[in-house]
Amino acid sequence: MVKVNPYVPRIAVIESIVDETPDIKTFRLRITDGGFSFVPGQFVMVSVLGVGESAISISSHPDDAEKFIEISVRKVGNVTGSLFRLKPGDKVGVRGPFGNGWPVDKAVGKDLLIVGGGCGQGALRPLILDVLRHRDRYGRVEILYGARTPQDLMFKYEHDVWASVPQGCLLLTVDRVPPGVE
The missing domain is CATH 3.40.50.80 (Nucleotide-binding domain of ferredoxin-NADP reductase (FNR) module)
Known part of the structure:
Protein backbone atom coordinates (compact mmCIF):
# COMPACT_ATOMS: atom_id res chain seq x y z
CA MET A 1 0.00 0.00 0.00
CA VAL A 2 1.18 3.50 -0.80
CA LYS A 3 2.08 5.67 2.18
CA VAL A 4 -0.53 8.38 2.60
CA ASN A 5 -0.60 11.60 4.57
CA PRO A 6 -3.02 11.05 7.49
CA TYR A 7 -3.79 14.78 7.58
CA VAL A 8 -5.19 14.87 4.05
CA PRO A 9 -8.79 13.64 3.73
CA ARG A 10 -9.42 10.59 1.56
CA ILE A 11 -12.79 9.95 -0.04
CA ALA A 12 -14.74 6.97 1.28
CA VAL A 13 -17.97 5.50 -0.05
CA ILE A 14 -20.57 4.25 2.42
CA GLU A 15 -21.10 0.57 1.52
CA SER A 16 -23.63 -0.32 4.22
CA ILE A 17 -25.23 0.97 7.40
CA VAL A 18 -26.32 -1.11 10.41
CA ASP A 19 -28.70 0.27 13.04
CA GLU A 20 -27.03 -0.88 16.27
CA THR A 21 -29.28 0.98 18.73
CA PRO A 22 -31.88 3.76 18.47
CA ASP A 23 -29.05 6.34 18.37
CA ILE A 24 -25.98 4.40 17.11
CA LYS A 25 -25.24 3.24 13.56
CA THR A 26 -22.27 1.34 12.15
CA PHE A 27 -21.09 2.58 8.75
CA ARG A 28 -18.98 0.37 6.50
CA LEU A 29 -16.70 2.61 4.43
CA ARG A 30 -14.58 1.78 1.39
CA ILE A 31 -11.64 4.12 0.81
CA THR A 32 -11.82 4.92 -2.92
CA ASP A 33 -8.09 5.31 -3.62
CA GLY A 34 -6.98 2.04 -2.06
CA GLY A 35 -6.77 0.25 1.23
CA PHE A 36 -6.31 1.54 4.72
CA SER A 37 -4.05 0.53 7.60
CA PHE A 38 -4.61 0.88 11.35
CA VAL A 39 -4.20 -0.91 14.68
CA PRO A 40 -7.01 -1.75 17.13
CA GLY A 41 -7.94 1.29 19.20
CA GLN A 42 -7.13 3.99 16.66
CA PHE A 43 -9.61 6.58 15.39
CA VAL A 44 -10.26 8.63 12.26
CA MET A 45 -11.59 12.09 11.53
CA VAL A 46 -14.74 11.73 9.43
CA SER A 47 -16.00 14.72 7.48
CA VAL A 48 -19.35 15.47 5.92
CA LEU A 49 -18.90 18.04 3.16
CA GLY A 50 -20.33 21.42 4.07
CA VAL A 51 -20.94 20.39 7.69
CA GLY A 52 -17.66 19.58 9.46
CA GLU A 53 -15.73 16.65 10.86
CA SER A 54 -15.76 14.50 13.96
CA ALA A 55 -13.33 12.08 15.66
CA ILE A 56 -14.73 8.54 15.53
CA SER A 57 -13.16 5.26 16.65
CA ILE A 58 -12.66 2.55 14.07
CA SER A 59 -14.83 -0.42 15.03
CA SER A 60 -13.69 -3.06 12.51
CA HIS A 61 -10.63 -5.34 12.46
CA PRO A 62 -7.36 -4.20 10.83
CA ASP A 63 -7.21 -7.36 8.69
CA ASP A 64 -10.26 -6.09 6.78
CA ALA A 65 -8.88 -2.58 6.18
CA GLU A 66 -7.73 -3.27 2.62
CA LYS A 67 -11.42 -3.79 1.75
CA PHE A 68 -13.26 -1.60 4.28
CA ILE A 69 -13.27 0.08 7.67
CA GLU A 70 -16.25 0.39 9.99
CA ILE A 71 -17.10 3.26 12.30
CA SER A 72 -19.83 3.14 14.94
CA VAL A 73 -21.41 6.54 15.48
CA ARG A 74 -23.73 7.94 18.13
CA LYS A 75 -25.98 10.76 16.90
CA VAL A 76 -25.14 13.72 19.16
CA GLY A 77 -24.49 16.81 17.03
CA ASN A 78 -24.39 18.43 13.59
CA VAL A 79 -21.77 16.16 12.00
CA THR A 80 -23.12 12.91 13.42
CA GLY A 81 -26.68 14.00 12.67
CA SER A 82 -25.64 14.64 9.06
CA LEU A 83 -23.97 11.21 8.90
CA PHE A 84 -27.26 9.64 10.01
CA ARG A 85 -29.00 11.20 6.99
CA LEU A 86 -26.55 9.63 4.52
CA LYS A 87 -27.20 6.36 2.72
CA PRO A 88 -25.14 3.65 0.98
CA GLY A 89 -23.38 5.12 -2.04
CA ASP A 90 -22.88 8.53 -0.42
CA LYS A 91 -19.34 9.80 0.19
CA VAL A 92 -17.53 11.15 3.25
CA GLY A 93 -13.97 12.30 3.94
CA VAL A 94 -11.68 10.24 6.17
CA ARG A 95 -8.38 11.41 7.72
CA GLY A 96 -6.11 9.28 9.83
CA PRO A 97 -5.67 6.95 11.51
CA PHE A 98 -4.72 8.71 14.73
CA GLY A 99 -3.81 7.59 18.25
CA ASN A 100 -1.53 4.85 19.53
CA GLY A 101 -4.10 2.05 19.68
CA TRP A 102 -4.31 -0.82 22.12
CA PRO A 103 -0.97 -2.45 23.10
Whole structure:
Protein backbone atom coordinates (compact mmCIF):
# COMPACT_ATOMS: atom_id res chain seq x y z
CA MET A 1 0.00 0.00 0.00
CA VAL A 2 1.18 3.50 -0.80
CA LYS A 3 2.08 5.67 2.18
CA VAL A 4 -0.53 8.38 2.60
CA ASN A 5 -0.60 11.60 4.57
CA PRO A 6 -3.02 11.05 7.49
CA TYR A 7 -3.79 14.78 7.58
CA VAL A 8 -5.19 14.87 4.05
CA PRO A 9 -8.79 13.64 3.73
CA ARG A 10 -9.42 10.59 1.56
CA ILE A 11 -12.79 9.95 -0.04
CA ALA A 12 -14.74 6.97 1.28
CA VAL A 13 -17.97 5.50 -0.05
CA ILE A 14 -20.57 4.25 2.42
CA GLU A 15 -21.10 0.57 1.52
CA SER A 16 -23.63 -0.32 4.22
CA ILE A 17 -25.23 0.97 7.40
CA VAL A 18 -26.32 -1.11 10.41
CA ASP A 19 -28.70 0.27 13.04
CA GLU A 20 -27.03 -0.88 16.27
CA THR A 21 -29.28 0.98 18.73
CA PRO A 22 -31.88 3.76 18.47
CA ASP A 23 -29.05 6.34 18.37
CA ILE A 24 -25.98 4.40 17.11
CA LYS A 25 -25.24 3.24 13.56
CA THR A 26 -22.27 1.34 12.15
CA PHE A 27 -21.09 2.58 8.75
CA ARG A 28 -18.98 0.37 6.50
CA LEU A 29 -16.70 2.61 4.43
CA ARG A 30 -14.58 1.78 1.39
CA ILE A 31 -11.64 4.12 0.81
CA THR A 32 -11.82 4.92 -2.92
CA ASP A 33 -8.09 5.31 -3.62
CA GLY A 34 -6.98 2.04 -2.06
CA GLY A 35 -6.77 0.25 1.23
CA PHE A 36 -6.31 1.54 4.72
CA SER A 37 -4.05 0.53 7.60
CA PHE A 38 -4.61 0.88 11.35
CA VAL A 39 -4.20 -0.91 14.68
CA PRO A 40 -7.01 -1.75 17.13
CA GLY A 41 -7.94 1.29 19.20
CA GLN A 42 -7.13 3.99 16.66
CA PHE A 43 -9.61 6.58 15.39
CA VAL A 44 -10.26 8.63 12.26
CA MET A 45 -11.59 12.09 11.53
CA VAL A 46 -14.74 11.73 9.43
CA SER A 47 -16.00 14.72 7.48
CA VAL A 48 -19.35 15.47 5.92
CA LEU A 49 -18.90 18.04 3.16
CA GLY A 50 -20.33 21.42 4.07
CA VAL A 51 -20.94 20.39 7.69
CA GLY A 52 -17.66 19.58 9.46
CA GLU A 53 -15.73 16.65 10.86
CA SER A 54 -15.76 14.50 13.96
CA ALA A 55 -13.33 12.08 15.66
CA ILE A 56 -14.73 8.54 15.53
CA SER A 57 -13.16 5.26 16.65
CA ILE A 58 -12.66 2.55 14.07
CA SER A 59 -14.83 -0.42 15.03
CA SER A 60 -13.69 -3.06 12.51
CA HIS A 61 -10.63 -5.34 12.46
CA PRO A 62 -7.36 -4.20 10.83
CA ASP A 63 -7.21 -7.36 8.69
CA ASP A 64 -10.26 -6.09 6.78
CA ALA A 65 -8.88 -2.58 6.18
CA GLU A 66 -7.73 -3.27 2.62
CA LYS A 67 -11.42 -3.79 1.75
CA PHE A 68 -13.26 -1.60 4.28
CA ILE A 69 -13.27 0.08 7.67
CA GLU A 70 -16.25 0.39 9.99
CA ILE A 71 -17.10 3.26 12.30
CA SER A 72 -19.83 3.14 14.94
CA VAL A 73 -21.41 6.54 15.48
CA ARG A 74 -23.73 7.94 18.13
CA LYS A 75 -25.98 10.76 16.90
CA VAL A 76 -25.14 13.72 19.16
CA GLY A 77 -24.49 16.81 17.03
CA ASN A 78 -24.39 18.43 13.59
CA VAL A 79 -21.77 16.16 12.00
CA THR A 80 -23.12 12.91 13.42
CA GLY A 81 -26.68 14.00 12.67
CA SER A 82 -25.64 14.64 9.06
CA LEU A 83 -23.97 11.21 8.90
CA PHE A 84 -27.26 9.64 10.01
CA ARG A 85 -29.00 11.20 6.99
CA LEU A 86 -26.55 9.63 4.52
CA LYS A 87 -27.20 6.36 2.72
CA PRO A 88 -25.14 3.65 0.98
CA GLY A 89 -23.38 5.12 -2.04
CA ASP A 90 -22.88 8.53 -0.42
CA LYS A 91 -19.34 9.80 0.19
CA VAL A 92 -17.53 11.15 3.25
CA GLY A 93 -13.97 12.30 3.94
CA VAL A 94 -11.68 10.24 6.17
CA ARG A 95 -8.38 11.41 7.72
CA GLY A 96 -6.11 9.28 9.83
CA PRO A 97 -5.67 6.95 11.51
CA PHE A 98 -4.72 8.71 14.73
CA GLY A 99 -3.81 7.59 18.25
CA ASN A 100 -1.53 4.85 19.53
CA GLY A 101 -4.10 2.05 19.68
CA TRP A 102 -4.31 -0.82 22.12
CA PRO A 103 -0.97 -2.45 23.10
CA VAL A 104 -2.02 -5.89 21.80
CA ASP A 105 1.58 -7.14 21.55
CA LYS A 106 2.04 -6.59 25.30
CA ALA A 107 -1.06 -8.70 26.00
CA VAL A 108 0.21 -11.82 24.21
CA GLY A 109 0.20 -14.78 26.60
CA LYS A 110 -1.80 -12.92 29.24
CA ASP A 111 -5.36 -13.07 30.53
CA LEU A 112 -7.54 -10.21 29.31
CA LEU A 113 -10.37 -8.33 30.98
CA ILE A 114 -12.04 -6.07 28.40
CA VAL A 115 -14.45 -3.57 29.98
CA GLY A 116 -16.60 -1.16 28.01
CA GLY A 117 -19.84 0.73 28.17
CA GLY A 118 -22.34 2.31 25.82
CA CYS A 119 -20.96 3.62 22.53
CA GLY A 120 -17.42 3.06 23.85
CA GLN A 121 -17.80 -0.57 22.82
CA GLY A 122 -17.09 0.53 19.25
CA ALA A 123 -13.49 1.35 20.18
CA LEU A 124 -13.09 -2.03 21.91
CA ARG A 125 -14.59 -4.14 19.13
CA PRO A 126 -11.33 -4.26 17.05
CA LEU A 127 -9.55 -5.66 20.12
CA ILE A 128 -12.28 -8.25 20.67
CA LEU A 129 -12.19 -9.23 16.99
CA ASP A 130 -8.39 -9.54 17.18
CA VAL A 131 -8.67 -11.85 20.19
CA LEU A 132 -11.22 -13.98 18.32
CA ARG A 133 -9.09 -14.18 15.16
CA HIS A 134 -5.88 -14.92 17.07
CA ARG A 135 -7.28 -16.82 20.06
CA ASP A 136 -4.09 -18.85 20.59
CA ARG A 137 -2.13 -15.68 21.50
CA TYR A 138 -4.03 -14.92 24.72
CA GLY A 139 -5.00 -16.56 28.00
CA ARG A 140 -8.44 -16.31 29.54
CA VAL A 141 -10.64 -13.58 28.02
CA GLU A 142 -13.49 -11.90 29.89
CA ILE A 143 -15.61 -9.22 28.24
CA LEU A 144 -17.75 -6.99 30.47
CA TYR A 145 -20.07 -4.70 28.55
CA GLY A 146 -22.72 -2.41 30.00
CA ALA A 147 -25.31 -0.03 28.60
CA ARG A 148 -28.25 2.03 29.82
CA THR A 149 -30.91 -0.41 28.58
CA PRO A 150 -31.00 -3.68 26.60
CA GLN A 151 -31.84 -1.64 23.48
CA ASP A 152 -28.57 0.31 23.93
CA LEU A 153 -26.31 -2.76 23.67
CA MET A 154 -24.25 -2.61 20.47
CA PHE A 155 -23.24 -5.54 18.23
CA LYS A 156 -26.01 -7.84 19.56
CA TYR A 157 -25.53 -10.03 16.46
CA GLU A 158 -21.98 -10.84 17.68
CA HIS A 159 -22.70 -11.54 21.36
CA ASP A 160 -23.16 -15.29 20.88
CA VAL A 161 -19.74 -15.51 19.22
CA TRP A 162 -18.13 -13.38 21.94
CA ALA A 163 -19.74 -15.56 24.63
CA SER A 164 -18.44 -18.78 23.07
CA VAL A 165 -14.75 -17.81 23.20
CA PRO A 166 -12.81 -20.78 24.63
CA GLN A 167 -11.54 -19.96 28.13
CA GLY A 168 -13.64 -16.84 28.18
CA CYS A 169 -16.96 -15.30 28.99
CA LEU A 170 -19.19 -12.38 28.09
CA LEU A 171 -20.94 -10.50 30.88
CA LEU A 172 -23.65 -8.05 29.82
CA THR A 173 -25.19 -5.55 32.21
CA VAL A 174 -27.76 -2.78 31.87
CA ASP A 175 -28.71 0.07 34.19
CA ARG A 176 -32.44 -0.41 33.75
CA VAL A 177 -34.95 -2.50 31.85
CA PRO A 178 -37.96 -0.58 30.52
CA PRO A 179 -41.38 -2.12 31.23
CA GLY A 180 -42.26 -4.81 28.70
CA VAL A 181 -38.64 -5.43 27.62
CA GLU A 182 -36.73 -8.59 28.47
